[in-house]
Amino acid sequence: MTSELDIFVGNTTLIDEDVYRLWLDGYSVSDAVALRVRSGILEQTGATAAVLQSDTMDHYRTFQMLERLLHAPPKLLHQLIFQIPPSRQALLIERYYAFDEAFVREVLGKKLSKGTKKDLDDISTKTGITLKSCRRQFDNFKRVFKVVEEMRGSLVDNIQQHFLLSDRLARDYAAIVFFANNRFETGKKKLQYLSFGDFAFCAELMIQNWTLGAVGEAPTDPDPQADDMDMDLDKEFLQDLKELKVLVADKDLLDLHKSLVCTALRGKLGVFSEMEANFKNLSRGLVNVAAKLTHNKDVRDLFVDLVEKFVEPCRSDHWPLNDVRLFLNQYSASVHSLDGFRHQALWDRYMGTLRGCLLRLCHD
């Protein structure tokens, strides 16, 4: 006796959260059944393995049918085939678009291309996440990227509107899209200590301050379609950043800046002497990073540079985080007192964001 056909269709589509998770995690039906058996469900319910197998198959089939709709979540809301309560719809979407930290760290900043997709096997082996799940996550990134790529307006809003994600997840996707678009390097060894959250935090700050969208609707912009609002860094701004070079190039200005900072922080920093000794190096590092951002390659290396030029020196001198904060605040603020420096607004736009990023990046 073999079962040729075995289906269950409810007027309200049954969604088993546990099976959904197994499906999302890319387990095959037999693996999923084995895992469910191990969870002790048979003892709890008195069911047999055959029942479990049939149930798992049913759910998998349902999820496969739903997957097409999940690719465009608004469709899931409008479709008539599956009657799913709104709370369940939200759960389906949210879980489908959720990703693994380990996976996202591997692809963050990479071009979401076929080439990267080919590397998913390696990522799968490395992270222990099933290839199927890797593919889903990668395809999700790519899909979101494609949809919002050419869209104007707030990145988070666009994502939320077209994928109906929670605010939190939409922000994460905004970061992923932003990183993928600007191809920030995140995979270097010295960046390994950073979590996705760290990068996402930086991405958000950068989106808010460094992109075209950040300055609001620029009335002077001759062609409003020319640039994407939130995805691309404001080219003009990056160009202008060169002007900051004077802060380190002009020796008087640098000395003045240093003395202003040192005066203000004397007695307040535990690592004052180290700071004093390193000030010029640190300042040179931060300003040079800014000045280099006109080149795409240097933009990509932004995080590598920040870690090399600032985070690592601080770390080697064992700066406490509070000292870093005090220093960076003072370092940014003191520039306002430099009479010879004319690019105060530019400096604030640069340093305001960078300060936030650096504070986030300074940890072990």
Added chain:
Amino acid sequence: MPGKLKVKIVAGRHLPVMDRASDLTDAFVEVKFGNTTFKTDVYLKSLNPQWNSEWFKFEVDDEDLQDEPLQITVLDHDTYSANDAIGKVYIDIDPLLYSEAATVISGWFPIYDTIHGIRGEINVVVKVDLFNDLNRFRQSSCGVKFFCTTSIPKCYRAVIIHGFVEELVVNEDPEYQWIDRIRTPRASNEARQRLISLMSGELQRKIGLKVLEMRGNAVVGYLQCFDLEGESGLVVRAIGTACTLDKLSSPAAFLPACNSPSKEMKEIPFNEDPNPNTHSSGPSTPLKNQTYSFSPSKSYSRQSSSSDTDLSLTPKTGMGSGSAGKEGGPFKALLRQQTQSALEQRGGSPHKFCRRREFPFFTLTAFPPGFLVHVGGVVSARSVKLLDRIHNPDEPETRDAWWAEIRQEIKSHAKALGCHAVVGYSESTSICEEVCILSASGTAAVLNPRFLQDGTVEGCLEQRLEENLPAGCGFCHIPYDELNMPFPAHLTYCYNCRKQKVPDVLFTTIDLPMDAAVIGKGCLIQARLCRLKKKAQAEANATAISNLLPFMEYEVHTQLMNKLKLKGMNALFGLRIQISVGENMLMGLASATGVYLAALPTPGGIQIAGKTPNDGSYEQHISHMQKKINDTIAKNKELYEINPPEISEEIIGSPIPEPRQRSRLLRSQSESSDEVTELDLSHGKKDAFVLEIDDTDAMEDVHSLLTDVPPPSGFYSCNTEIMPGINNWTSEIQMFTSVRVIRLSSLNLTNQALNKNFNDLCENLLKSLYFKLRSMIPCCLCHVNFTVSLPEDELIQVTVTAVAITFDKNQALQTTKTHAEKSLQRASTDNEELLQFPLELCSDSLPSHPFPPAKEHLESASSNSGIPAAQRATSVDYSSFADRCSSWIELIKLKAQTIRRGSIKTTVTVEKASPVGEGNFRNRSSPPCANSTVGVVKMTPLSFIPGAKITKYLGIINMFFIRETTSLREEGGVSGFLHAFIAEVFAMVRAHVAALGGNAVVSYIMKQCVFMENPNKNQAQCLINVSGDAVVFVRESELEVVSTQQPAANCQPSCTGGEVTT
């Protein structure tokens, strides 16, 4: 020109990509009704076209309005080649033809293609303007309401229940026409869908005509079926119960009206408007036609004895229009003899009503209080026929004759049981190649004639009759003559009133009457059986089948009886026996709900007797089995809370001794046995079933008895509308369909192996259901409907449709079920139920009826319904669709409040959001989610929705779909294919209901699910036929709001026979 149909095509969405080059579609729509076709403009390059067409107007006869479906075809315009069809929507406009149902059909319909399934949706608005036509035509029957519900619909009152209506139409099956060789599968499928749609329209119209002739205005318990007879054609047949219904307005308003039903009759316009059609009986006769002229008081006086249940079996072969004597086993012959003698005895009985009314059958399974006087038992008839080509579709005489024959037999069986009517009546067929088994079954009953005729001529007589009838047990009292019992039975005095005789076991096809006194809870009982049969052709095949049938019926009956005893219960309700025929086997599947009726005697146990009493080890084995059986009975009694009060011997009196019929497996035993528990000790002559184990078959039978596993705790199941013993439903319901097909390995095809396979299949299916629905515990599977078919050699298909309803366990435990409370089961879901038959209430207030307590219970019931409010709140209430999406957004926002990082940029500027809509991004045109129109539509096979009140019936839903694929593997194999198809069928039903303005389908039934596959060719085909009643329901919590609106809704003229609109 009595009608104008107006159609407007608004928009489409989610259309498939038809032009690969642009990834877009140039869609337009053809709107066809009858022979007239309109087209919309082509909406270029969009997957979400906005046609916003003018109103297309069709001027048509109302006959066509009833027969024809509105056909909407969505196509992709192609400049160079033929336009490609995207898909179709068929809309049945019948609901628009009677005044109180829907006034407009408007909404999103799935665009359906028989090859690709659902391909996007289309927004359509349909209206009908009916003109008054004073020259009465009577080819159409606009205005007759149809209900699938097998009880009087909730917001109506039955003025008269006229009786049985039936009709069938036949045609050639397009699939078997010569042209099918040259047309595409799509064209063939569409031809079939359209034909069946037409035929069911025609059938409904014809039935409507009959109803009008009877001066009714509605058909209740309407059941329409298709027989796909293959080469010999396509038969669409329907049965139903004609009624005159009266819409309930506010309780105060209808109270006086119903005291004089005769007055109401005068309002029927049909009276002033005699039927000009000659083929029908003259204008004055119909009145007499519907009068049952039997005298109820006489029938009452006759009853003095008792009975067992009965399965009358009289298979007939196709060729020899079977004299019953030659076929069937000895058991049957005996039965037949007794039937015969009973018939003869009763020659001049007062039941002469049959003379006038051809078939006193009722498809209803639940009745107004007082309608059902006595129940005799199940009557059934089967007949095996050889299909021949239907030569003249306009004269479907053969099929008519076949059914007439069967109905005649049912009628005579009922008569033999001393009953003048058959209730819970249904008909079915099973076809394999050219052999067809026709089956009919019902419950013989004696009815209260008050509802059957107009006027209250015999009013006072009945009143007296009823006053003598004790509540809660009257229907159990035997209607037949004690001295001339049609079959052997064991009678005792009723355990409730002690006045009348009752049988020891009662089998019926109806729902448990509301006022029935029940002890404990009920449970689903199934008998399953397979019998191998040699492959044969034509007549030989038919003969082989008819020879097998009586044995199968007998064994099914035995199994049911044994399982019932094992459960410690004494009555079956909702019994449905299905016998399916395949190439090389017959399958029998009987489902029913077992209960313990307080009026019937406690069932005896089951005793096992070995054949070789001298073998020690054997005896040990036997006694071991006996112990197991006794344990099971004890366990079941506990599980279903069956603890009847002890009754002393004197009161009951000893049972009437009578000759017993003996048979191989099952016989009644008259001696007392010390093995059976104390129940028997109190009662020396109490019956215990003896299972004689004389061969391995019998052993198997005993084993299989014990293998049925009870449902896990927290689960109950029944196949009736309501679960006996549970009355505190909460509002969560889940309707589902589950299909399983197994392939038998052809090697070990023995009857035993087959039985085991089939048994396992059903048991595993049930287990799966319990597992899947475990999150709903405590819950009850209601209206569990199994159908079995044999699509091919070695394939068994089982389809189950049921609804899981949650209930409040705490209350369930507290309450001890008195019958007064029982009668409130429904009252709590529908407060008007009691008020629906106010006349009934006056006459029913018998001395024994605890009326004041009942009121208290009502109060407590209603206050109880408030308790699960918290639960209800957690399960999202979808009734307000408009808010649905905004709540969805809110949900997202709520979630969003758990912001992980610093809250930055949380304000969304409108300026930023707005340009999104105008850009030319691909997905942009999909409407923003705030405009979602997908409303929740509940579906249930029951006639009610727990925790809610049905306020309006919008019309019958009767849909037929074909789905075919030539890429079976790509669609996920057979399971993927059928899963998707059933989901699509649900979706289309819901869409139609929503478009009618409804939010639920009640009495939903999947009448057919014919699945054929050819995996080698990567092909599969499936036909599904579903029906139900579209309704509007309001949650009880929202009722106050509605009550203020109700007067307005009732301003419409109350429904009457002729219906003003034509």
